[in-house]
Amino acid sequence: MFRPLPTLALILAAVPAAVLAAPVPPPATVIAIESFQFTPEAVVIPKGGRVTFLNKDATPHTATPEEGFKFAGTGRLLADESKTLTFADKGVYNYFCEFHTTMKGQITVR
């Protein structure tokens, strides 16, 4: 017979209290900026999730919210620089690069 509760209690008893007190946040979703494109161009993350923009080009880029969309933006990212942003609110966030306005991307927070 399957009895899940006693088994769970045994597992929890074996985990040190410090591990339970400090849950590890899920890893940030990485959006690479490479060859004048955001890759992937569209991502879906959970509420409270993080996105790391990593500039792999030699040229500076930004991820800047389009008009009507509100988030911090990255500011100027030089070659090999990255910036991690946290998205606390559900919604759709469209962004572009200030220096190359045809570069566009979208973050959906569920």
Ligand SMILES: [Cu+2]
């Ligand atoms: Cu750019």
